[in-house]
Amino acid sequence: DTGVSQNPRHKITKRGQNVTFRCDPISEHNRLYWYRQTLGQGPEFLTYFQNEAQLEKSRLLSDRFSAERPKGSFSTLEIQRTEQGDSAMYLCASSWDTFNGELFFGEGSRLTVL
């Protein structure tokens, strides 16, 4: 399977715990995006990488959130001291460098904070 891969698919955690999500993009893609989606809503932009450089971050990304893409391949999104409001689907997408807006998404990682 050469699509975007995310894990874990589901994570249930207690408030105050740290969680980390991993995304493996399509291998030929240089661009990698993280989005957050709550039930029935459209995805909200969190951050964007071109190769290993994090070029843009949303105001939604509080200081408890951090994302890395150390070697320009896979990426991780860490949430520290989780809050109930962090419960959402976290989506990763990748795209080619000659970008026309098309994103290829993984299946998402659903986070539930109790």
Next chain:
Amino acid sequence: TQLLEQSPQFLSIQEGENLTVYCNSSSVFSSLQWYRQEPGEGPVLLVTVVTGGEVKKLKRLTFQFGDARKDSSLHITAAQPGDTGLYLCAGPLVPGGYQKVTFGTGTKLQVIP
């Protein structure tokens, strides 16, 4: 402020009916994409429209980009239960918005057999 507004928000129709979903903005987009998302899955790209006034067809789905590149529509003919899902429009803003793709509010479609 949501840059891309979709309407209707919810739509429940009988199999075989036709429907149109709208995506509107006050901003200009360099291109616009439509995605379909099923529960518990990531969005799947359906189509990209680039030129103002462009019309693209994908089987029973017809997509149109507005002349001013600020709006788009998706028309489904003879809807099937397999069309059920959340339909999302999205696009990078002009100018300089290539890095960030903005998504619409979504239209949840249910097709009843």
